[in-house]
Amino acid sequence: MSRRLFEITPDPISVDDVTSRLVDPRVGAVATFVGVVRGVTGERETLYLEYEAYPEMAVRTLEQIAQEIREKWTDIREVAIVHRIGRLDVGETAVVIALSASHRKETFDALRYAIDRLKEITPIWKKEVWSDGDEWKSEQ
Amino acid sequence: MMEIDVRLFASAREIAGTNATRIMLTEPATVKDLETALFERHPGLEALRLRIAINARYAPAGAQVHPDDEVAVIPPVGGG
Numbered sequence: 001m002s003r004r005l006f007e008i009t010p011d012p013i014s015v016d017d018v019t020s021r022l023v024d025p026r027v028g029a030v031a032t033f034v035g036v037v038r039g040v041t042g043e044r045e046t047l048y049l050e051y052e053a054y055p056e057m058a059v060r061t062l063e064q065i066a067q068e069i070r071e072k073w074t075d076i077r078e079v080a081i082v083h084r085i086g087r088l089d090v091g092e093t094a095v096v097i098a099l100s101a102s103h104r105k106e107t108f109d110a111l112r113y114a115i116d117r118l119k120e121i122t123p124i125w126k127k128e129v130w131s132d133g134d135e136w137k138s139e140q
Numbered sequence: 141m142m143e144i145d146v147r148l149f150a151s152a153r154e155i156a157g158t159n160a161t162r163i164m165l166t167e168p169a170t171v172k173d174l175e176t177a178l179f180e181r182h183p184g185l186e187a188l189r190l191r192i193a194i195n196a197r198y199a200p201a202g203a204q205v206h207p208d209d210e211v212a213v214i215p216p217v218g219g220g
Contacts, residue, residue: 054149124218
């Protein structure tokens with residue numbers, strides 16, 4: 001079983017796979033965030049999303065995010081982040097973030113930080129494709 | 141002169157019509173110099189809020205660009 005904690009992959013990803021990469025026996029809590037392809041944004045119906053990455057740099061930024069988390073929340077043990085690229089249909093999982101801690105308290109804030117930071121610095125792009133057009137989306 | 145191969149992604153790739161472009165720069169050169177040459181070559185890129193990465197790290201405008209650096213254009217990101 002893979003122990004890669006940070007990965008960009010064209011293959012389908014699952015929460016179980018990503019949480020299984022966290023193996024620290026001291027943990028008492030594992031928290032996960034799952035990002036899923038949304039079918040409707042505003043008034044428009046999305047047909048599918050096309051994700052693209054600069055993989056080497058994306059993995060490096062995911063490692064950086066985990067490092068930042070461990071500096072901010074000392075109870076966090078391990079962080080795993082797997083992001084899928086390529087064409088994803090509505091309802092498919094785009095990203096899974098899993099982190100472990102000895103207690104639950106810090107896990108929720110750390111999870112929120114992880115996904116917010118990913119959207120800010122990780123070189124991954126998504127194009128929404130509708131029946132009558134498409135657009136690269138960013139919250140920046 | 142030095143030749144720098146610049147990788148382009150997502151919206152920047154589509155606007156430039158290519159996933160890599162070769163830029164000529166006079167040494168020493170900064171990220172700002174690279175951007176200026178890039179926008180002359182591909183004017184459509186100027187409207188994007190681009191960041192430049194050198195060797196897979198974001199680089200400020202004043203950073204030096206060297207001949208063997210891996211340079212990439214990073215348009216606004218949107219993962220998750």
